[in-house]
Amino acid sequence: IGLDTVQLAGKGFKAFIQQGDHVKTGQKLLEVDLDVIREAGYSLQTPVIITNTSDYLDVLETEKSAVSFGDVILTVVN
Numbered sequence: 001i002g003l004d005t006v007q008l009a010g011k012g013f014k015a016f017i018q019q020g021d022h023v024k025t026g027q028k029l030l031e032v033d034l035d036v037i038r039e040a041g042y043s044l045q046t047p048v049i050i051t052n053t054s055d056y057l058d059v060l061e062t063e064k065s066a067v068s069f070g071d072v073i074l075t076v077v078n
Contacts (some may be wrong), residue, residue, distance in 0.1 A: 001032045003043040012036030048073060 001013070012033040017023060037044060053059050058077040067073055 001030065001044070001046050002037045003045055003047075005037055005040075005042050008036065008040060008042070050074070 005013075012035075014031040016028045016030060023029060034044060050059050056076050056078060060075040060077065062071065062073050064071065064073075
């Protein structure tokens, strides 16, 4: 969440999954204190990177420039 926030060494973040876990729609992944990020001077922009696109026929991104909780941001085609 955010850019360069790894510099916070976990401060303001609480993970509910671990690397390698498979997740389901609606599953809680992370809690973030956005004020901690802002106060440290980091951007809240958050890239979404799909590293296994070759496992799918297609990965389609939303055409929206801004999204809210519950919005679909990606569609994976099997």
